[in-house]
Amino acid sequence: MGQPTEATAQEPARQGVDDRDKAAIIEVSSPVCYADKAVDAYMGFLDRDGLVAELNILLEAERAGAQVAAHLVAEAEPPELKDLAGVIQRDEIRWCKMLIGALKALNADPSQAVGGFYDQAMSIVDIEARFAFVNRGQAWVIRKLKALLPRIRDDQLHGALLAMLAAHDHNVTQAESTLAGLVRARNRPDAQAS
Numbered sequence: 001m002g003q004p005t006e007a008t009a010q011e012p013a014r015q016g017v018d019d020r021d022k023a024a025i026i027e028v029s030s031p032v033c034y035a036d037k038a039v040d041a042y043m044g045f046l047d048r049d050g051l052v053a054e055l056n057i058l059l060e061a062e063r064a065g066a067q068v069a070a071h072l073v074a075e076a077e078p079p080e081l082k083d084l085a086g087v088i089q090r091d092e093i094r095w096c097k098m099l100i101g102a103l104k105a106l107n108a109d110p111s112q113a114v115g116g117f118y119d120q121a122m123s124i125v126d127i128e129a130r131f132a133f134v135n136r137g138q139a140w141v142i143r144k145l146k147a148l149l150p151r152i153r154d155d156q157l158h159g160a161l162l163a164m165l166a167a168h169d170h171n172v173t174q175a176e177s178t179l180a181g182l183v184r185a186r187n188r189p190d191a192q193a194s
């Protein structure tokens with residue numbers, strides 16, 4: 001009989017301490033949240049709105065790239081150029097999906113727009129020249145990502161954008177090599193004679 005009485009006697013005291021602890025936690029937690037945001041800004045990390053804006057710019061660019069690459073797949077005649085356009089198209093679609101997922105994770109509406117890059121690229125009739133223009137667009141994405149990455153605090157998003165940077169870097173190198181190979185093939189003496 002003694003133990004239950006002791007427990008009953010202690011219960012209100014424990015309850016009281018718990019409530020005060022909870023209140024203290026709530027009081028402390030809000031300033032900490034503000035402090036986190038202040039630290040983010042101080043350290044150069046983007047806030048949520050800045051991040052949404054940057055991700056949407058990339059999404060519009062990648063969507064434009066995917067659509068231009070689809071035209072290159074259909075119109076390019078050299079097999080190596082057609083294959084590379086296919087790789088770029090698949091990659092652009094992949095990054096569109098990643099960026100849409102990242103924006104949704106931020107409770108933001110992914111942009112539905114297609115970047116102005118599409119019209120600029122499609123105004124170039126010559127396929128190799130258009131391909132070279134796409135490569136300059138890919139290089140722009142690389143520069144954009146390099147500037148953006150140090151400002152991303154979230155590890156998962158940082159990793160995804162880093163993979164996007166590596167893939168673009170690889171594709172730009174491949175495209176430069178392929179385009180240069182086509183020029184060399186055209187300039188070979190036997191090619192000119194035939």
Ligand SMILES: [Fe+2]
Nearest residue numbers: 062065092141
């Ligand atoms: Fe891209």
